[in-house]
Amino acid sequence: MNTPEGPARESLYLAHEKVYPREIDGRFARLRTLAVWVLLGIYYLLPWLQWGERQAVLFDLPARKFFILGLVFWPQDFIFLTWLLIIAALALFFFTAVGGRLWCGYACPQTVWTETFLWMERFAEGDRAARLKLDRGPWTAQKLARKSFKQFLWVTFALWTGFTFVGFFTPIRTLGASVLSFGLGPWELFWVLFYGFATYGNAGYLREQVCKYMCPYARFQSAMFDRDTLIITYDEERGEPRGARKRGSDPRSQGKGDCIDCTWCVQVCPTGIDIRKGLQIECIACAACIDACDSVMDKVGSPRGLIRYTTEHALKHEKTRFARPRTLIYGGLLAALTIGFMTAIALRSPVSLDVIRDRNALYRLTGDGHVDNVYTVRILNKSEREQRFTLEARGASALALLPHVAEYRVASGAVHSVPVRVRRAAYDPLGAETITFTLRSLDDPDVSTETEARFLGPAR
Amino acid sequence: MSAQPPADAAADLGARARATGAIVWSSFLAAALATMVCFAFIDPLSLANGEPPRWWSTRLNVYAVGFFFFWLVGFIAATLSWFLARRGTER
Numbered sequence: 001m002n003t004p005e006g007p008a009r010e011s012l013y014l015a016h017e018k019v020y021p022r023e024i025d026g027r028f029a030r031l032r033t034l035a036v037w038v039l040l041g042i043y044y045l046l047p048w049l050q051w052g053e054r055q056a057v058l059f060d061l062p063a064r065k066f067f068i069l070g071l072v073f074w075p076q077d078f079i080f081l082t083w084l085l086i087i088a089a090l091a092l093f094f095f096t097a098v099g100g101r102l103w104c105g106y107a108c109p110q111t112v113w114t115e116t117f118l119w120m121e122r123f124a125e126g127d128r129a130a131r132l133k134l135d136r137g138p139w140t141a142q143k144l145a146r147k148s149f150k151q152f153l154w155v156t157f158a159l160w161t162g163f164t165f166v167g168f169f170t171p172i173r174t175l176g177a178s179v180l181s182f183g184l185g186p187w188e189l190f191w192v193l194f195y196g197f198a199t200y201g202n203a204g205y206l207r208e209q210v211c212k213y214m215c216p217y218a219r220f221q222s223a224m225f226d227r228d229t230l231i232i233t234y235d236e237e238r239g240e241p242r243g244a245r246k247r248g249s250d251p252r253s254q255g256k257g258d259c260i261d262c263t264w265c266v267q268v269c270p271t272g273i274d275i276r277k278g279l280q281i282e283c284i285a286c287a288a289c290i291d292a293c294d295s296v297m298d299k300v301g302s303p304r305g306l307i308r309y310t311t312e313h314a315l316k317h318e319k320t321r322f323a324r325p326r327t328l329i330y331g332g333l334l335a336a337l338t339i340g341f342m343t344a345i346a347l348r349s350p351v352s353l354d355v356i357r358d359r360n361a362l363y364r365l366t367g368d369g370h371v372d373n374v375y376t377v378r379i380l381n382k383s384e385r386e387q388r389f390t391l392e393a394r395g396a397s398a399l400a401l402l403p404h405v406a407e408y409r410v411a412s413g414a415v416h417s418v419p420v421r422v423r424r425a426a427y428d429p430l431g432a433e434t435i436t437f438t439l440r441s442l443d444d445p446d447v448s449t450e451t452e453a454r455f456l457g458p459a460r
Numbered sequence: 461m462s463a464q465p466p467a468d469a470a471a472d473l474g475a476r477a478r479a480t481g482a483i484v485w486s487s488f489l490a491a492a493l494a495t496m497v498c499f500a501f502i503d504p505l506s507l508a509n510g511e512p513p514r515w516w517s518t519r520l521n522v523y524a525v526g527f528f529f530f531w532l533v534g535f536i537a538a539t540l541s542w543f544l545a546r547r548g549t550e551r
Binding site: 061062075078081216 | 478481482485489497500501519520523524
């Protein structure tokens with residue numbers, strides 16, 4: 001990205017010029033409003049959902065357990081989280097390659113929360129012209145009242161956001177009770193305030209600067225773009241030379257293009273750019289300029305689409321290909337990983353068994369013609385109730401586990417670690433072999449797991 | 461550091477402030493990732509052998525201290541990178 005010259009260079013902290021986006025109604029604005037309601041609805045309501053006796057979605061960090069609807073994840077399931085993150089990244093690549101910055105325009109929390117903060121700002125301070133006037137005017141009682149009301153809305157909403165965030169990690173009903181009785185723990189209070197403050201600062205003040213200066217995705221998304229990617233662009237060929245004209249008059253006969261230079265596309269832009277200067281890194285593809293231009297084109301009686309979603313190929317009157325190596329590779333990988341992920345979750349064993357050979361001794365010959373190996377056996381019960389297990393070992397000849405234990409009781413989520421001696425005839429077979437440990441649940445006949453270990457014995 | 465501020469002191473401060481922001485923010489992201497991966501594999505309570513310090517008593521405390529530790533490490537690395545890259549090209 002080129003560093004702009006002049007005052008804009010220091011705009012992050014110093015002479016940042018505040019953007020006053022004009023409100024606009026249209027197809028894409030309604031789509032974003034829908035996205036805001038759906039996404040924030042999920043965010044604010046999900047922690048209140050119950051699943052049997054417990055919260056449906058809870059990331060219980062102190063207990064090291066994640067509950068997601070009917071599933072419980074343990075630290076041993078970390079691979080699933082990694083897998084999920086890889087799927088999320090690939091999905092982002094895929095949708096960026098196909099549709100451009102769809103994520104930024106409709107789904108990014110920064111966009112979604114900024115939108116709600118703008119709604120509150122509009123509700124308290126009025127539309128764009130009123131806000132501009134209010135900010136330029138002197139501090140009157142009315143200005144103070146409007147600004148205080150906005151701050152009240154913002155702070156309340158931000159605190160509720162922080163509270164909800166912590167509610168994903170601490171049962172939200174208990175958390176609500178402790179808020180009401182002023183009994184929040186220090187960490188809970190810290191994170192409520194921290195997340196609330198982050199929301200307030202990012203959505204209330206930083207806004208488009210987060211996208212411009214802080215967001216890593218904004219910097220590398222162009223690597224996923226090609227000439228067939230959907231971008232929001234101004235049709236220069238049709239629009240230029242721009243200029244005012246009489247309503248309903250034919251621009252071509254006056255030697256003009258369709259753009260009447262009303263600058264609505266600039267006024268609605270949340271990042272304050274002029275889309276007519278071409279594709280810019282600041283553009284978050286929110287499509288507000290499309291809505292604005294379409295409504296103006298309707299008024300002056302020209303066809304819509306002077307600013308529109310299109311591709312570089314289409315702009316040059318060439319064919320846009322959806323299926324191309326980039327989308328096929330991203331899409332193929334995405335589909336394969338998603339199917340694999342679903343299958344792995346469905347087939348996930350509720351129990352795991354680790355067998356570790358004792359490192360200190362190779363083997364021990366007993367006086368009566370047997371050989372012993374010592375192992376540490378770790379049983380992890382990932383199911384949601386206590387289970388009883390039996391353990392056995394199989395090899396080329398008969399193996400005995402010592403001491404003999406009829407059943408191992410393992411509580412839900414607990415790891416049971418126990419030393420075990422395995423004994424067999426000293427010279428049958430000769431030398432080392434691979435033996436198999438089998439763990440079976442007595443409470444659930446479907447639950448069993450196996451693991452292999454080396455057994456050492458005398459070679460002659 | 462000269463006593464006479466350069467003519468473009470404001471612009472310089474802007475660049476510096478922006479670099480500070482980038483350093484703090486990128487090391488924050490890295491620390492979040494490191495904390496997640498580290499404590500997914502390591503249960504802090506299983507490491508507390510011998511006489512652990514008082515703050516080691518709950519997992520949340522160890523998570524928090526771990527997070528700030530990773531943040532510090534990331535901050536040092538990012539600051540050094542910025543410093544070395546800057547010296548190489550600008551001075």
